[in-house]
Amino acid sequence: MRDWLPRIIILGLLGIVLGVPFIFRPADASHTAGNPDGSARLVIITPHNEQIRSEVANAFNTYRQALGKEAIGFDWRTSGGTSDLRKMVIADFTAKAAEGYVSKGIGIDLFFGGGDYEHNQLAKGVVIDGQDEREMIVEPIILPEGMLKQVYPKDNIGGEPLYHPKLYWCGVVLSSFGIVYNRDVLEMRQLPEPTTWADLEDPSYHGWLALADPAHSGSLAQTYNTILRRAGWNEGWAHLRRIFANARYFTSGSSKVPVDVSSGEAAAGMCIDFYGRYQAGAVGGNRVGYIDPPFVTAVTADPICILRGAPQKDLANEFVVWILQKDTQKLWQRRIGTPNGPTTFELRRQPIRRDLYTAEEAKHWTDPLIKPYEIARDFPKGTPNYYSYVAPIAHSLAIDIHEELGQAWAVINKVSDNDPVKGKMLELFDAMPEPLQLKWDSPDLAANWLTIMQSSDHPQRKQVVDTIQAHYQSLKKRWSDHDQQLKDRLDWTLFFRENYRKIVALAKAK
Template identity: 35%
Template sequence: MLRNSIIVLLIALVVGVPIALRKKQDIVKNPDATLIIISPHNEAIRYEFETAFRKWYEAETGKVVTIDWRSPGGTSEIVKYLNAEYTNQFRLYWTRDLGREWSATVADAFDNRKVALPDDPAGDDEAQAARRAFLASNVGVGIDLFHGGGWYDFNVKAQQGMLVANNVFGKHPAWFTEEMIPQTFSGEVFWDKEHRYVGAVLSSFGIIFNRDELRSAGFEGEPSHWRDLADPKFYGSVAVADPTKSGSITKAFEMLVQQQMQELVAAGVPEEQAVPEGWMNGMQLIQLISGNARYFTDSATKPVLDVSAGDCAIGMAIDFYGRFQEQNLVDRGGGERFGFIMPPGGSSISADPIGLLRGAPHKEIAEAFIEYTLSQEGQKLWDFKVGTPGGPIEYALRRSPIRRDLYEPQFAEYRSDATVLPYDETEGFVYQPAWTGRLFSELRFVVRAAFIDPGEELRAAWGSILRAREEGRTADADAAFAVLSDLSAIDYEQAKTTIDEKLGEGALGRLELLTQLSGQFREQYRSAQQIANGGQG
């Protein structure tokens, strides 16, 4: 009996303590409507914006609204979810409402941005008829807004027809000017000319680090360049998120590659030569970072937590994750062991958009949410300190507003990051979409095929090379490194041609190429390890 009582008590503690300590949440009784948003944003952002928007909307309309947040994972998971749901709903519309037969052609064509439509619908083939029907429909998936992620995924969704124009552009034309929210900045697109999405907040990408662990590793000073992540001192101690799960992390890798290209251009190398060479330099740098990596995680927040805890010394992160954790540690008495830096000249400033989904069940409220998010009141939530006029009530979000007027001097005392001025901080870095923009999916794919899937073999080979160098076996180390660093299978030309073509074949083509490349690199890394070990297995 005593034993059973102890077990029951332990179960009660495990279940009850988190409930008892959980923050009291506002319960909205009998709301007039529920806005449904799919988003990768964290709990802090969701809480602050839902609370503030609810008050704003009730003051504007007299109606009570609550928000149902859907968070299936990172941006990549959200994209997969939307693709599947729109396919299911359009199939129902096509067969039930239009009375037409479903086929593989229809499934492939209805959201295919490459299907060209003739002026006269009478000339449509089956694929064109499906595409035209989708774009003329109000097919929806029961979700109002897609909020958060990177430009690439939003642009694809817009071109597919899953995002539609909203009325905020027409209602507030003064917001969408060079002086307030520019259409482009430093080569990045901040809002869609067809008004299907608009940046809600700014992001940059950088390096997170633990000062105590840097000293323990023998690293002098603090990191300042992406290449610092490849320093052999950090073998087994680099924290990286999986770019195949996060569009934002893919963007960080793209910034790294673009910096390699831009450094060559700055050194006088002609652009037509600098771009493919810079791509290869970027691949080699990503390879060494991957060789140092402790893991590639599905969670974009895990590297921040592990670096702040000292489980890893250094890592890659989106700026607001780094700044949020930096503030969180200081507030909790954790000192200043954790830091974040945007590598000078190593990242552009990009926008995290928000967009209205086709068939939104609460379109009017959804457009009101976009309006609030872009208003000065909504923008203050991103970077104002907790408790300041117009600021958040629980969490300092530590993100950079997209509206330029929030960086005016009168707001400096209220901002958490008064010295962070993103419109002034790119240090000459201008994103060149023509260089890597069309290879965003290809970049994500090659990182997985060459560095993540064969990651165990890569880390083992890199470790053996480092040991050979420490032991003075320079010839073995150099010969092994030459094998390890042969990345001709994923060079710029291959990415533009063979890899791009295979990915265009769909899931089967992607799987075939993934199997081929990852198998090739596994064997290559095993060979490099054997050479580094002096011919031993």
């Protein structure tokens, strides 16, 4: 009997873990249409933090009550990063679609926050087995006449879209990606304040860099994607590998990064702009700093969309229209106590409306020097978006074998630059499997491709763009086969692990 007791306990606990989500999940959309007292409520799935949720809910109800309308309830659904939330929504809609009930929705009104990539995935809809057409899972947003041009005089920032062409999503605020750092720890490690991504490759950061897993954090996936797009495929992965090798960990939630940096658990980390700025302000003093690496970061829209079958569709659309209004947009940057500002938490987000970036308005801001429309730079025309490849390759190259990567990096940095074995080590360290290698026709192109690509009238520009696109399309075609993708991830993990172990063996043989 005693032999069975541990098994019974384990099975019981497993049942509780598996059952809790179903106990608390609404059975269908009708159960989420209102509050017990009969008032309306919005059900919103979001990666946004408590500070944003609280201030937005209070401001919307203040707005409604000023119009003589009743306050509403907010049912916030938060259980992971944007990528995780998007996958949950798509899985729920796929199940509904298979049953023929996709139009009834999943009991959620809005998906609020996250990057444009995640919202574009939602805008594509879901595939039903045996059918060619996709089922849409978002509703088009309806804006008052003329409002689209008021909010978005241009449809992009640095070449990145500010809204979906069919209004399946609209950008609410702007996000940029940067470095949060602890000045006290940097001084202890004898490191200067970082100003660009390459600074994080310094071996003195080894074990002192906080990073997030791009498979769970959409903001960090976008950050790594930006490095690849700015530096190039081959060069970008070389940069990222060194940064990954310095990592203390890869957390599932990017909000942990600035908290750990501020507490001294890490010297620096990568994070979305408002996490870094908020933590710097919350700590006070001059201990924590944040920087958007100028001209090498990306500035993108942080959108909102209405999910199909929203229980409160009209109210959801009202919320979207409200949050894009000029006075509402002031909430994102104004200090506590200013008109249209927050009541409890300063949000330190970047408004999406261009007409708010004025000297007069900035007098009321927590971060009066932010100028996203000035620092944003277009990627060279023809630059692919590598977002969907970042997480799986990062896992094979670093995250799944982080111990071996760190060991290899540590021994490399103990070898003198004058020692011939160091060159062999670095060659192994930077090696990529054949399908991941972007191959140039000549050493001259390999060395100068970026300069050529940035010159619109360079005679070799088309050759450079064609080479980049051919490599991108070959990888895209290769991974259109899901089984091939799984095989590649396993094979490539083994490839990288073997190389890292060879580096350690070379050090031991010295």
